[in-house]
Amino acid sequence: MPRSEPSLAPVLALTADGMNCVNQIILDRMQSKIPLIPALAGHLIAGGGKRMRPMLTLASAALLEYEGNRHHKLAAAVEFIHTATLLHDDVVDGSDMRRGKQAANIIFGNPAAVLVGDFLFSRSFELMVEDGSLKVLKILSGASAIIAEGEVDQLTAQRRVETSEDQYLSIIGAKTAALFAAACRISAVVAERDPAIEQKLDDYGRNLGIAFQLVDDAIDYDSEVTESGKDKGDDFRDGKMTLPVILAYARGSAEERQFWQDAMQGRRTSDEDLAHATSLIAKHGTVADTRERAKHFANRAIDSISGFPANEARAAMIEAAQFAVSRRF
Amino acid sequence: MPRSEPSLAPVLALTADGMNCVNQIILDRMQSKIPLIPALAGHLIAGGGKRMRPMLTLASAALLEYEGNRHHKLAAAVEFIHTATLLHDDVVDGSDMRRGKQAANIIFGNPAAVLVGDFLFSRSFELMVEDGSLKVLKILSGASAIIAEGEVDQLTAQRRVETSEDQYLSIIGAKTAALFAAACRISAVVAERDPAIEQKLDDYGRNLGIAFQLVDDAIDYDSEVTESGKDKGDDFRDGKMTLPVILAYARGSAEERQFWQDAMQGRRTSDEDLAHATSLIAKHGTVADTRERAKHFANRAIDSISGFPANEARAAMIEAAQFAVSRRF
DSSP states (O other): OOOOOOOSHHHHHHHHHHHHHHHHHHHHHTOOSSTHHHHHHHHHHHTOOOOHHHHHHHHHHHHTTOOSSHHHHHHHHHHHHHHHHHHHHHHHHTOSEETTEEOHHHHHOHHHHHHHHHHHHHHHHHHHHHHTOHHHHHHHHHHHHHHHHHHHHHHHHTTOTTOOHHHHHHHHIIIIIHHHHHHHHHHHHHTTOOHHHHHHHHHHHHHHHHHHHHHHHHHTTOTTOOOOSSOTTHHHHTTOOOHHHHHHHHHSOHHHHHHHHHHHTTSOOSHHHHHHHHHHHHHTTHHHHHHHHHHHHHHHHHHHTTTSOOOHHHHHHHHHHHHHHHOOO | OOOOOOOSHHHHHHHHHHHHHHHHHHHHHTOOSSTHHHHHHHHHHHTOOOOHHHHHHHHHHHHTTOOSSHHHHHHHHHHHHHHHHHHHHHHHHTOSEETTEEOHHHHHOHHHHHHHHHHHHHHHHHHHHHHTOHHHHHHHHHHHHHHHHHHHHHHHHTTOTTOOHHHHHHHHIIIIIHHHHHHHHHHHHHTTOOHHHHHHHHHHHHHHHHHHHHHHHHHTTOTTOOOOSSOTTHHHHTTOOOHHHHHHHHHOOHHHHHHHHHHHTTSOOSHHHHHHHHHHHHHHTHHHHHHHHHHHHHHHHHHHTTTSOOOHHHHHHHHHHHHHHHOOO
């Protein structure tokens, strides 16, 4: 019997009870006497998403067999940071779609999206302060600054066809992987484990985050994936230099390079141009190669937790890393 | 000999040495390996502004005869929160001018202004975490959430001519006065004073903040003020229901009310319309009355610190409150 595809099912099962608590905290803490705040935040938060980051906090706590409940509030804080980032990202990118629905900035306007993002960000710090661990506050305020730096770095790289794979890895390491790493690391802090354990969980989260983002960026050009939360071709039209494009550009003929140059600078944004881009990416196999790169990081994530006791949580976290590579949504 | 106009000179002299330390921390901590961050932050920060909030932290520390230097880093954190708010405000309002210069979002674009604001906000929490007081973190994360709520509330009230004076006071209490209050209160925390002292400084800052914002809003319609950091008439064109307009609307004829209705909803935005608005405000004396309201809050600020020893700092803080009412810039 063939082994079934890796999935998130084990980590979802492992964290189901805890995520109910986290979701309740999220709902409670996005409230405000200003009705627009829960309306807008609720649109995005109720819109689903995988809630990968708080789930990782909970899975990491389970890996360490932590028995308390401090991690619930902190997982909600992590999700608020992420939600604030998404709201601001959609304003920055002028996105129309998020998680398969109209983006909040389209429905509520950019001003509201910016300000509600700020509110959620502040609220996340309030949650951390209530928990009272300066160590956790240091980890998450540091991650937040790194995320913002990564976003600015990405803005600077946008439309610059010469962006290197190293620069790209540095950007996704900051804008995505830093929060994955922090989400895992804080569980070692609440479980009062030593710095070596903290570091291993940080490594797991960081490598998983890179794998996740690589596959996100691959999916935007993957002709085998038809459904995606965001608009297919958004990265292309925004001139984002993601790895499938970086590799296709590096391997392309002079003529192809000229096409990428024009496309990334916004001079070729039609459906035909997108189809041509997708065909070039298929020709050079760079979606598959991006997934291969993701596999490397997923394997590193798995190795980071290989020294932990072989409990249910470890198995679920290993499968989550395998899923990160193979996922099609 | 007539008494000279109240000025900020005493509080500037009182805090000059400390503000050098604060300014150095601000410059150090706005650095990043991503060059766009210090470029954009530097544009706004070097652009001046009164640095009222960190100055109040320093003045409050002097009032309490605090001898340490923890308040320097925290004053920088307060200014970073304020700077982040200004960057996001300018995006929200689509402002062209800030502190007499082109607004950062005009030069660097809205995306960069949003993201650098996020960076400065995160950096401010990093500074607080380095200081290590959970109490200060609680005060400033709470103030940040209230500011964001106030900004959203203001957005909701925008173009709604029926906004009441109470609603307006609630908005400026949140968007402006909360950070003034926190800036003063944290000095009592670092000086390890009891909650009653904390509360008095909070009251001083809150009332001063309201007075400051009232006068800011009066200046936008004050025919005697010709120079202002922002574009004259911005509030009018943005349909912001500030007190000079709320009072003129309340006191206006049916015809005048119709004019305000049209104007606030963006149907009358020409220079002639602004001139007409200014003439209606002059007719009903609502700039003067807004300053009178400001005087009430300034007096309350002064009374909040009347029980402190009569040192140089107290005299400077009293005069700062008087200046808040009479200032023309």
